Structure formats: C-alpha cells, structure tokens
Amino acid sequence: MTESVIQLVGIHKYFGEGDARLHVLKGIDLSIRTGEFVSITGQSGSGKSTLMNLLGCLDRPTEGAYLLDGRDVATIGDDELSEKRNQDIGFIFQSFNLIPQLTVVENVEVPLLYAPGVKAGPGRAKELLEAVGLSHRLGHKPSQLSGGERQRVAIARALVNDPVMLLADEPTGNLDTQTSEDVLDLMRDLHRQGRTIVMITHDEDVAAQAERQVHIRDGVILEEAA
Ligand SMILES: Nc1ncnc2c1ncn2[C@@H]1O[C@H](COP(=O)(O)OP(=O)(O)OP(=O)(O)O)[C@@H](O)[C@H]1O
Numbered sequence: 249m250t251e252s253v254i255q256l257v258g259i260h261k262y263f264g265e266g267d268a269r270l271h272v273l274k275g276i277d278l279s280i281r282t283g284e285f286v287s288i289t290g291q292s293g294s295g296k297s298t299l300m301n302l303l304g305c306l307d308r309p310t311e312g313a314y315l316l317d318g319r320d321v322a323t324i325g326d327d328e329l330s331e332k333r334n335q336d337i338g339f340i341f342q343s344f345n346l347i348p349q350l351t352v353v354e355n356v357e358v359p360l361l362y363a364p365g366v367k368a369g370p371g372r373a374k375e376l377l378e379a380v381g382l383s384h385r386l387g388h389k390p391s392q393l394s395g396g397e398r399q400r401v402a403i404a405r406a407l408v409n410d411p412v413m414l415l416a417d418e419p420t421g422n423l424d425t426q427t428s429e430d431v432l433d434l435m436r437d438l439h440r441q442g443r444t445i446v447m448i449t450h451d452e453d454v455a456a457q458a459e460r461q462v463h464i465r466d467g468v469i470l471e472e473a474a
Pocket residue numbers: 263264270272290291292293294295296297298299342
C-alpha cells in the first residue's frame with residue numbers, strides 16, 4: 249500500500265447522452281491515506297453513491313484520473329481490476345444486494361467464492377454474523393428478515409474477505425440507535441486494525457465518528473471539516 253490509497257484528480261462523471269446527459273460529479277479532487285477513516289456526507293442526489301461506485305472500481309469516471317494504490321485504474325484491465333476488487337475491497341451497498349435464494353450464512357460467504365486468494369476459516373461467516381447480532385438467523389432467507397437485519401448481513405458479507413479497504417454506503421441507514429452504535433464500533437475496530445474506511449451517511453452524528461469528514465454538494469467537494 250502506498251501512502252495515499254486513493255487519489256482522485258479532476259474527476260467528472262456524466263450519465264446518459266444528448267439532452268438527457270446528466271453531469272453528476274463535477275471535478276472531484278480527493279486523497280485518502282492508507283488506514284484513514286473518512287465519512288462522506290451530502291444531500292440525496294449529490295453524487296455520493298456515484299462516487300462510491302468509482303472508488304470501488306464498479307464504474308469508471310468520464311474524465312479525470314483515479315490512482316488506486318498509486319496505479320491509474322484506467323491502465324488496469326477488467327480482469328485484474330475485478331481481482332483487486334474482490335480481494336481488497338469490501339462493499340456495503342445502500343440497497344444491500346443480497347441474493348434471495350441463499351441463506352444468511354451463504355450470502356456472507358459469497359465473496360469468498362470470488363477471492364480464492366483469501367484465506368478465511370469456515371467459521372468466519374458465522375463469527376461475523378454473531379458480531380452483528382444475527383447468530384440466530386443463519387438459515388433464514390433475506391425475504392424473512394427485517395430491513396435492519398438485511399443490512400447487518402450485508403455488513404458481515406463486506407467483512408468476510410478481510411478487505412484492506414471498506415466502502416460503506418449508508419451502513420447505519422436502517423438501523424436503530426443501539427444497532428447503529430454496534431456497527432460503528434465494528435467499523436472503529438476495523439479502523440484500529442489499519443483498514444481504510446470510506447463511509448457515506450446522511451447522519452451528521454454518524455459522520456462525526458470518522459476521523460475526517462468530507463462534504464459533497466451538487467457534485468463537488470464543498471468543504472472538509474477536520
Ligand atoms: N446509472 C445512472 N444513470 C443515470 N443517472 C444516474 C445513474 N446513477 C445515478 N444517477 C443520477 O445521479 C445523481 C446522483 O446519484 P447518486 O446515487 O450518486 O446520489 P446520492 O448522493 O447517493 O443520493 P442518496 O443520498 O439519495 O443515495 C442522481 O440525480 C441520480 O439520478
């Protein structure tokens with residue numbers, strides 16, 4: 249890992265074509281150091297999830313450069329990029345993206361199928377589900393869970409690879425105060441263990457838990473509170 253794991257330089261992102269073309273990210277410059285815990289806040293529609301998709305290499309910028317670990321992702325082929333993504337990055341998506349046919353514990357194990365280099369013991373998924381308070385729901389299907397429980401499954405899944413970087417989109421969005429606190433504790437532990445964490449949130453109190461707060465408005469970074 250280089251000192252800045254993430255360097256965004258003059259990033260623009262457009263969606264659509266012609267009259268329907270939408271300018272979502274309008275010149276983002278952002279560096280995130282290895283091991284930093286950063287929160288990103290901003291109104292609905294300001295481009296937070298779009299930014300997270302770029303950071304996680306799920307999408308590419310229209311303009312500008314993204315250096316991941318010192319390498320320009322534009323020069324990395326799709327295969328190598330997905331390998332890097334599966335081994336090094338944990339995702340907590342805003343919409344959870346759980347697989348309906350699989351049980352809770354199988355959902356958590358999914359990233360292990362795509363990252364053969366990752367050595368996680370067979371008990372790792374259960375351990376994480378216990379940590380998020382779901383050991384009594386291992387055999388349930390996502391449709392049998394509440395919103396907050398689904399969110400906690402998504403959190404366990406994001407951690408099963410032991411990723412060096414965690415990207416979390418509203419990880420506490422559907423959780424009650426106590427469970428939010430537990431999830432934030434988990435993130436603080438990961439941060440202490442040296443993981444880089446980028447957490448998107450609407451909630452100012454949750455954002456304040458991070459080491460550094462970045463605010464995005466209308467596709468640009470407005471201010472960085474210390
Ligand atoms: N794939 C897409 N195609 C077209 N427009 C998109 C696409 N993804 C996002 N947008 C648009 O880009 C803008 C920013 O979306 P984004 O999801 O990044 O917002 P956000 O800050 O995450 O909002 P929220 O807080 O509601 O999750 C929105 O106006 C959205 O409609």
